[in-house]
Amino acid sequence: MNILSAQLQAPKIDMGFPQVIPPSPTVSSLMKFEEVPVNNYTGIPDISIPLINIPTSSKDFNLDLSLKYHPSSIAVSEIASDVGLGWNLFAGGTISRTIRGLADEVFRLDGSTKNGNVGIYFNTNVSNHHNYYYDKISNLSEFAMNQPNEANRYYWDTVKRGKFDTQHDLWQFNFMGQTGRFYIKKNNMGILQVVPLSDYRLKIINRYTNVNGNPYTPSGFTIYDEKGYRYEFDVAEISNGITATRTTHPNSVNEGFNEQPDYISAFQLSKVYDNNGKLLLNFDYYTNYKEGYSKSTYMKRYYEKYVLERDASCMGELPKEMVTNQTNITQVRKIKTITVTDIAKILFNYTQGRNDTNINIKDQAPRLTDITLLDPADHEVKKFSFTQGYTGSGGLNTRMILKKIETSRNGNFIDKYELAYKNTNLGGSYKKDSWGYSTIIDDNNDCDYKHSESINPYSAATMDVLQGIKYPTGGSALFNFESNTYAYIGDQAITDFTPNHENLIKTNTLSYTFTDNGSQLLPLIVDTIAIFRPSIVVPADQPGQVHMMLQSFQNGVQLPGVTSLICQASEPFCCIKMNLDPNKGYRIQRTAFDLNYHDSDGVVIDFFKKKIPENKYLYGGGIRIKEIRYYEANVDINNFDFNLLNPTIVPSKTTRFEYNEFADPTRSSGSLVHPAPIFKTAGTVSLDTNCITANGYITTQEGALYTEVKDFSEMPILNTQGGHVGYKNVKVYETGKGHKEYTYTSPIDYPEDDYTIGEPYTPSKNIDYKRGLLLNEKVFDNNQKKITETNNTYTFDDYVEVSGHKFWQGSNYRGNIWNTYNDYLVDLNQSSLTFPACFITCNCKNKTSFPGYPVSFTSHQEVSEAFGWAKLNTRQSKNFFYENGAQKTTERNETFTYNPLNKKIASQTINTEDGQTLKTNYFYHTGNSSLSQNRISEIEKIENYSNNILIDTKKIVYNNQWTGNVSFLPKEIQTSFANQPLEENVRFDSYDEKGNLQQYTTKDGVSTVIIWGYNTSQPIAKIEGAKLTDIQPSLISAIVAASNTDASAAPGNDESALLSALNTFRNNNALSAYQITTYSYDPLIGVRSITPPSGIRESYIYDAAGRLEKVIDANGKVLKEMKYNYKN
CATH class of the missing domain: 2.60.120 (Jelly Rolls)
Structure with missing residues (x-):
């Protein structure tokens, strides 16, 4: 719903004076706890801890640093971040790459590795290495017919040797609230270009260069957001890996190693520029950290016929057992410093050495210890110190957790957050469930059934999840998670619930x-x-x-x-x-x-x-929130018991969630996108065998079914809106406020219809943009009376991209004894073959054992990926009220259209309760300067109609002819009523190079000048009635220089020199005809003083936490005093 909310945020044109002057400081919030929003569709709460939010020199851009928690990160194999398990620090941004097949740009000849590697871009003949993907993939049957030799060799090398890449890598970005996916395709001109795989509003430009003769080496990205701001991603992270494989045949054991060369796995954000090309943010990184992890997989194959097991090694057949261990090492780039131009500096400090059991190179693994906010003169404003510990011994892995965040300033303690995690020992032996979460029961094993009537074995899935946050105010939020449930796979209802x-x-x-x-x-x-x-x-x-x-x-x-x-x-x-x-x-x-x-x-x-009645659901697919309790009183978050029937401390508020169907409360409304992960599969092997015996040759056909058992699932797992399970119906109860009922689109409405549960395990298109949309919301009071109801309808713009092809060998051939296609081709053309390695009783196989040419035993399939745009089309809102016990209703209906370029609202039509029709049209400005691109979302004009009659029009006239600034900035705001011509309401006469407004004129001709100081980051004077040309430049320079000097001083310094300069400016005879207000500041803390035209100054004093403490007059008399006392 976040995307839809963004679409429906109707733009406004403010007809008042520009809001560039700071208001007087206000008392800090005394909220004891912070309410946590929840994605009802997935049951995932949005848990975050804000750290730093500071402005930049652009009015449209703030830097927001916060910690966010996601409960799915507690899965057994998940690796804790450098903050702690489940927590992620959102500070800069990343574009990361998932290798699919081979790295797209890789090119290694056979001499450098056993098989050689040729990336997808190399469709020209280089040293007899030619990847035919771009040339022939659109018509492989024609390729096989017209060029059989090349086609067979290409199929063989692709499937048997893994030489040729046939799938584009996936790139994903996450920065400043922007997320999305794309791949990089080679166009007909041989140029690599970005192709979207999600619905975003950005312009992404990829860069690549020639490194050691490879012309396709990625070197970075430039992204323009919809306001024309530029983001540079050019700090590369390098990864490599090695895979060790041990393969067991009936009569032999083979071991092998495959080393993956260095490849660029991510680019980190390095710089942010405004649409005038001015640097807003600069990111510096540490270069000496490495992170490593290992992933082990196990596969064992069991044949139903002993004879096939005996003969398997003759043809290099399917192995009995295969164990792989994949180790990946990444040279990570951790943020060292963020410089906010002329505003602030943020320092990040790490230490090395961790005790997590599921990471490698523990002595080099980084851990974030503190973040320090400095003002432009490097004075400490605030410091956040992180205390970590480790999960208990009850789980399968020991991992680092975040336990406390302390805030201080120059060594003086200010406040802290405390965090607690669930570590309940349920008894029994812990293992992984199908989705990778902790369990003490295995639903894939009929032998493993519930061993205790008093314990829910599925509650083990919540092991190590966040249980509570104690806020600096003393209040707490307690989170009660539980296992997900589902009763559908796509739109198919489950009928057998005995696995529960x-x-x-x-x-x-x-x-x-x-x-x-x-x-x-x-x-x-x-x-x-x-x-x-x-x-x-x-x-x-x-x-x-x-x-x-x-x-x-x-x-x-x-x-x-x-x-x-x-x-x-x-x-x-x-x-x-x-x-x-x-x-x-x-x-x-x-x-x-x-x-x-x-x-x-x-x-x-x-x-x-x-059990009668039975619970109509199965457990699995991770966890969801069941209940959130908020306390103002002091509670023990580490040992809290949600099952305590008579708690001694009553929560101030409780929010409770139910996920069953409204029509059948015993049935879960949850649905998986795909079936549960599969760890056991069946297959068939069949070979004609010509054996030598005392009586001559005897030809037999020996075949067998086999079973493969793995500890991993090859079938891709599709999530829905970030969770494994999506819920169609959700009830939310809140203390004293009745309850709400929500109905969402889910896999029940929009199932995936093209997935396979067997080889080649090709992923489905994934139409998840159609899921998780709110269809209906009903609000009931404490007496179960309906208060409001909202109904939404949607339309979709659908897109499909073919991002690659997947090749696999068919069931007719599994042999592995030929190293090259030439070897196989020679043997294929012989009449019979002898294999000395075979048993004496069966040492000869004729060519009927061969499946033929590779094009006949190799299959392929497109890898298609869907994405799209979900548009809220209509919204019906009903309000219910009751007179003498009778329900009465009022109704309001809205329809929406959208701008096809920026996909924001273009029009909104409202049919009101009293029969009126109101319509608003929105128009956007799309001009770009020489320093900006993709500026598509600035509002330009708004028209309001009533019953098809134009009521009023508001318009912003943009211009980019400014001294030292080529940005398109507002020149005028115009208004009109009915069909009258537009008239100027306010004119913006001058901006500086940072886009700071220097002069504006109202419609009655009165102009106002604003002077910017503190390195052009804060307004220090407002002169009403004057023009810039009326003020001597030397007067301006004097107070600007004084403010810059004050900016380099420590907070709370003696600012008398600046105040003196401002008084001199105010009292200058040349300015006596004007109304002057002056301002001083403690950078990153707040306004220090305001002196209005009357000359009666108010000064503001702040405590160590940056909260307003006192308001005093020019004589030091206390006008107001604030004390912050939190219980407990």
């Missing part, structure tokens, strides 16, 4: 042992779920020797179909879950086919009944 262990109640356990052939009847139990744990494992127990199965019968007659009660080697301690039909009988049949087999076999059966 809350729905199972254990009733009995039986155990049977068999030493001979025989059967065992099961007891008749109504509505029963049984979990069988057999002891027979194949192929460890020789296949064909013994079997055990579950048979069903009805009316004494055995029914067709049986359930095998045998474990595969992939799951030697397997469980088989069955829903037993109460209208049928069941028996276990154990049969030994080998007369010499005398082992005993058994099965243990756990019986369960379904």
